[in-house]
Amino acid sequence: LYKQWIPDTNYENKTNWDKGKVPCGNDVVVFPAQGKVSVFVETTHAVQEMRLPVDGELILNSGAGFYVLSGKDPACGAGATVQFQDSESLQWFNPAMWQAAATQNDFQLGKFLFSVHEESVPCQQDDVVFKALSSFRVDTTSSQSTIPVTSVSVLGKSFNSKSEFSEYLSTRTGQMQFHGSSAVTVGNPGCGDPSGCDCGNSVNHQLICSTVQCATVSCKQPLSPMGHCCEVCGAIVTIQYTVGFNMQTYRERIHHLFLILPEYRSIQLGVSKVFKSQKLLGVIPFSTTPEIQVVIVDGEEGKLSEALAQNIMTDIRSHGSELGITESEFQASSGNSSDPS
Amino acid sequence: ELKEITPINQPRMLADDGHLIFTTGDDKDIRFQPSVSGRVKVGDEDLSQLLIQIKTNKEDIDKIKADGGAIPPEISNHLNQLDTQVSTV
Amino acid sequence: ELKEITPINQPRMLADDGHLIFTTGDDKDIRFQPSVSGRVKVGDEDLSQLLIQIKTNKEDIDKIKADGGAIPPEISNHLNQLDTQVSTV
Amino acid sequence: ELKEITPINQPRMLADDGHLIFTTGDDKDIRFQPSVSGRVKVGDEDLSQLLIQIKTNKEDIDKIKADGGAIPPEISNHLNQLDTQVSTV
Numbered sequence: 001l002y003k004q005w006i007p008d009t010n011y012e013n014k015t016n017w018d019k020g021k022v023p024c025g026n027d028v029v030v031f032p033a034q035g036k037v038s039v040f041v042e043t044t045h046a047v048q049e050m051r052l053p054v055d056g057e058l059i060l061n062s063g064a065g066f067y068v069l070s071g072k073d074p075a076c077g078a079g080a081t082v083q084f085q086d087s088e089s090l091q092w093f094n095p096a097m098w099q100a101a102a103t104q105n106d107f108q109l110g111k112f113l114f115s116v117h118e119e120s121v122p123c124q125q126d127d128v129v130f131k132a133l134s135s136f137r138v139d140t141t142s143s144q145s146t147i148p149v150t151s152v153s154v155l156g157k158s159f160n161s162k163s164e165f166s167e168y169l170s171t172r173t174g175q176m177q178f179h180g181s182s183a184v185t186v187g188n189p190g191c192g193d194p195s196g197c198d199c200g201n202s203v204n205h206q207l208i209c210s211t212v213q214c215a216t217v218s219c220k221q222p223l224s225p226m227g228h229c230c231e232v233c234g235a236i237v238t239i240q241y242t243v244g245f246n247m248q249t250y251r252e253r254i255h256h257l258f259l260i261l262p263e264y265r266s267i268q269l270g271v272s273k274v275f276k277s278q279k280l281l282g283v284i285p286f287s288t289t290p291e292i293q294v295v296i297v298d299g300e301e302g303k304l305s306e307a308l309a310q311n312i313m314t315d316i317r318s319h320g321s322e323l324g325i326t327e328s329e330f331q332a333s334s335g336n337s338s339d340p341s
Numbered sequence: 342e343l344k345e346i347t348p349i350n351q352p353r354m355l356a357d358d359g360h361l362i363f364t365t366g367d368d369k370d371i372r373f374q375p376s377v378s379g380r381v382k383v384g385d386e387d388l389s390q391l392l393i394q395i396k397t398n399k400e401d402i403d404k405i406k407a408d409g410g411a412i413p414p415e416i417s418n419h420l421n422q423l424d425t426q427v428s429t430v
Numbered sequence: 431e432l433k434e435i436t437p438i439n440q441p442r443m444l445a446d447d448g449h450l451i452f453t454t455g456d457d458k459d460i461r462f463q464p465s466v467s468g469r470v471k472v473g474d475e476d477l478s479q480l481l482i483q484i485k486t487n488k489e490d491i492d493k494i495k496a497d498g499g500a501i502p503p504e505i506s507n508h509l510n511q512l513d514t515q516v517s518t519v
Numbered sequence: 520e521l522k523e524i525t526p527i528n529q530p531r532m533l534a535d536d537g538h539l540i541f542t543t544g545d546d547k548d549i550r551f552q553p554s555v556s557g558r559v560k561v562g563d564e565d566l567s568q569l570l571i572q573i574k575t576n577k578e579d580i581d582k583i584k585a586d587g588g589a590i591p592p593e594i595s596n597h598l599n600q601l602d603t604q605v606s607t608v
Contacts, residue, residue, distance in 0.1 A: 031529075033528075033529050044442075044444065046440075047532065047533075047534070048533070048534050049531060049532070049533035049534065050531065050532045050533070051529040051530075051531050052354075052355075052356040052361070052529055052530045052531065052532070053356055053529065054356055054358065054359050054528055054529060055356055055357060055358060056355065056356050057353045057354065057355030057356070058353060058354045058355070059351045059352075059353050060351055060352050060353065060354065060444075060445035060450065061351060061445060062351070062445050062446060062447050062448065063444070063445065063446070064444070064445050065442055065443045065444030065445055065451075066442065066443050066532060067440040067441065067442030067443075067444075067539070068440060068441060068442075068533070068534030068537065068538070068539045069440060069534065069537070070440070070455075070458065070536070070537030071537075155351070172355065172357070173353075350448050351445060351448065352445045352448060352449070352450035354443070354450075354532075356529070356530045358547075359528040359529070359530060359543060359544055359546075359547040360468075360530070360543065360547050360548045360549070360550060361464075361530035361541060361542075361543050361547070361548070361549045361550070362549075362550045362551075362552055363450055363549075363550070363551050363552065364450075364552045364553065364554070365448060365449065365450050365553045365554055365557045366448055366554055366557075367554050367555075367556060367557070368448075368554065368556045368557055369447075369448035369449050369450070369553065369554060369557045370449045370450070370553060370557050370558045370559065370560055371449070371450045371451075371452075371551050371553050371557070371558075371559045371560070372449055372450070372451045372452070372559075372560045372561075373451075373452045373460070373559075373560070373561045373562070373566075374451060374452065374453040374454070374562065375454050375561075375562065376453070376454045376455065376456060377456075378456055378457045379441060379454025379455050379456060379457060379458050379459055379460070380454060380459045380460075381452065381454060381459065381460050381461075381462075381561065382459050382460070382461040382462070382463075383461075383462050383470050383477055383478065383481060384461075384462075384463060384464075384470070384478060384481075386481050388481075388561055389561060389562065391481050391484050391485075392561055392564055392566070392569050394484050394485070394488055395484055395569050395572050395573055395576065396569075396572075397488075398484065398487045398488055398491055398576045399572060399575075399576055401491045401495065402491065402576055402579045402580065402583070405491070405494055405495070405499070405583055405588040405589070406579070406583070406588050406589055407589055408588075408589055408591060408592070409498075409587075409588045409589040409590055409591035409592075409594070410494040410495050410497075410498045410499050410583070410588050410591075411494070411495055411496055411497055411498040412498055412591055412593065412594060413497060413498035413499075413501055414497070414498075415501065416498070416501060416505060416509070416594060419509050420509075420594070420597050420598075420601070423509070423512055423513070423516060423601055424601070426516045427516060427601060427604045427605060440537070440539075441537070441538060441539035442539065443532075443539070449557075454539075455537070457537075458537045458538050458539070459538045459539070460538070460539045460540075460541075461538060461539070461540045461541070462540075462541050462549045463540055463541065463542045464542065464543045464547060464548055464549045465542070465543055465544055465545050465546065465547060466545075467545060467546045468543050468544075468545070468546055468547045468548045468549065469548045469549075470548065470549045470550075470551075471548055471549070471550040471551070472550075472551045472559050472566060472567065472570060473551070473552060473553075473559075473567065475567075475570050477570070480570050480573050480574075483573050483574075483577055484573055486577075487573065487576045487577055487580055490580045490584070491580065494580070494583055494584070494588070498587075499583040499584055499586075499587045499588050500583070500584055500585055500586055500587040501587055502586060502587035502588075502590055503586070503587075504590065505587070505590060505594060505598070508598050509598075512598070512601055512602070512605060515605045516605060
C-alpha cells in the first residue's frame with residue numbers, strides 16, 4: 001500500500017504560521033533562528049522582511065519567489081510579525097500523521113484506507129509518499145536502528161535504491177527533512193504474497209500507541225483489534241484462508257459489495273494479516289498462525305458494524321470456497337458473536 | 342504517475358550556519374537581471390558598472406600591449422638629451 | 431480589487447524553470463549586503479575582493495596610460511648603447 | 520539604512536524604501552553557488568568568465584609594470600633616427 005505523510009512545511013500552508021495565515025507584503029516573516037527547516041515555496045509572495053533560520057532552506061518551485069513593495073500592500077492590513085511554526089515534534093510513528101491508499105492516484109481522489117494503528121504507520125512493504133510539491137520535517141526516532149520500507153518518494157522523486165536514498169538523506173535537504181535516531185531505508189521487497197503480509201510494526205507497538213489518545217468507548221463489550229492501540233466499538237471478522245486467497249481482491253470485493261452502499265457511508269473498515277498466538281490449553285503460546293483480521297467501526301456503538309459483519313459472514317458462506325476462505329468468525333461489541341464452528 | 346515534476350531540481354535560498362546561500366540544480370543558472378533604472382549592487386558597488394569596467398580594462402590592456410602606453414618621461418628626456426648631444430657633435 | 435498587485439515593477443527573486451533570477455524594479459535595486467566582515471562569494475571566488483581588483487586594475491591602467499609602464503629592456507639597452515656611441519664620437 | 524539590527528545571526532531579506540536587500544550577520548557570507556554545470560549571469564554576461572578576466576587583467580598589468588608594454592612606434596622611430604645620425608657622424 002501507499003502511505004502518505006500528511007503534514008508539510010510549505011510556505012503556503014496557513015497552519016504552518018502562528019497567526020493562522022500566510023504572511024503578506026506588510027508582514028515581517030520570522031523563521032525561528034534555531035529551527036532547522038526545509039520550506040517549500042509554491043508561488044510568489046511579497047514580504048516586508050524575512051528572517052531565515054541560521055540553518056534552513058527555502059525550496060523555490062518554478063514561478064515561486066519573493067518581492068518587496070515600495071509602499072504598503074493595501075490588501076495586507078497593518079502588518080505584523082508572523083512566525084513559522086515549529087515542526088520538530090512530528091513523529092514518523094504517529095498514526096495520525098499518515099494516510100493510506102491502494103494507489104497513488106487514490107490520494108488525489110481522497111480514497112483513503114482505514115487501518116489499525118500499527119498499519120497506519122508505513123509497513124515494511126509499503127511505498128512511502130511525501131507530497132511532490134512539498135517539504136516536511138519528520139522525527140524518525142525509535143528503538144530500532146532502521147525503518148525499512150519499499151520506497152520513499154520525496155519532492156516528486158521516487159527512491160527505491162538503498163544507496164541512492166541514503167545519499168539523499170545525507171544531503172542538506174535530506175537532513176532537514178528526516179531527523180531522529182532511526183534511518184529510513186528503502187529497497188525492502190514489496191509484499192509478494194497475494195494473501196497479504198504482516199506489517200512488521202508490532203516491534204514499534206508501544207511507540208506507536210504512545211502518540212495515540214484513545215476515545216472513551218460506550219459499548220457493552222469493547223473489542224481490541226490486533227495492531228490497534230485502542231478498544232473500539234464495532235465488529236471484527238476473523239478469516240482463515242488457504243491457497244487462492246487474495247487480500248487486495250477481497251478488500252475490493254468488500255468495497256464493491258458493501259462499502260459503496262449508502263447505509264454504510266459512516267463505516268471504516270480495515271483488512272490486515274495478523275499473527276495470532278495459538279495457545280496450548282488456552283494459556284501457553286506454542287505457535288503463531290497467520291489469519292485475516294477485518295476490523296469494522298462506525299463511530300458509534302457498533303450496531304452498523306455488526307450488521308456489516310453479518311453481511312460479510314453471509315457472503316463468505318456462499319462464496320468462501322471461491323475466495324480461498326476456509327473459516328470465518330466474528331465478534332461484535334454488542335457481545336454477539338458467531339458460533340465458533 | 343507523477344509526470345511533469347522535475348525531481349529535486351528546484352533552486353534554493355538557504356542558510357548554512359548563518360551564511361546565506363543561493364543554489365540551483367543541474368544545468369540551472371543564477372541570473373541577475375538589472376532593469377534600465379534598477380541596479381544590482383554588491384555592498385555599495387554597482388555590479389553592471391564594474392562588469393563593463395572589466396571589459397574596458399581588457400581593451401585598454403590590449404591596446405597597451407599592442408601600441409605601448411604613454412612614453413615614460415625618463416625615455417623622453419633621455420632621447421631629447423641624445424638629440425642635443427648628436428646635433429652638437 | 432487592489433489585491434492584484436503585480437510584482438512586475440518590484441525588485442524580486444524568482445525561480446523560473448529551475449533558474450534562480452534576481453530582477454530589479456524601476457528605480458529599485460537589489461543589494462547584497464553582508465556584514466562588514468562577511469563576504470559575497472560566487473562559487474569559491476570572493477566577489478568583493480574581485481570588485482576591488484577591478485578598480486585597482488583601472489587605476490593601474492590609467493597610470494600606465496599617463497606615465498608609461500616599465501621601460502622595456504630593449505629600449506634601455508638601445509639608449510645606453512647610443513650614449514656610449516655619442517660619448518666616444 | 521537598516522532599520523534595526525537583529526541580535527541573532529539570522530540572514531535576512533528585507534525591503535528598504537522599495538529596494539530588495541539581502542543581509543547576513545557578523546562574519547557571515549552571501550554565496551552564489553550554482554551547480555557545476557550552471558552559471559552565474561549578469562544580464563547576458565557570464566559572471567564567472569568575467570571574474571576570470573579580472574585576474575587575467577591583473578596579470579597583464581603586472582607584466583606591463585614589470586617589463587613594459589609594446590614599444591611605442593614614436594620611440595622606435597626616434598631611436599632609429601638617432602642610430603642613423605650617430606653612425607653618420
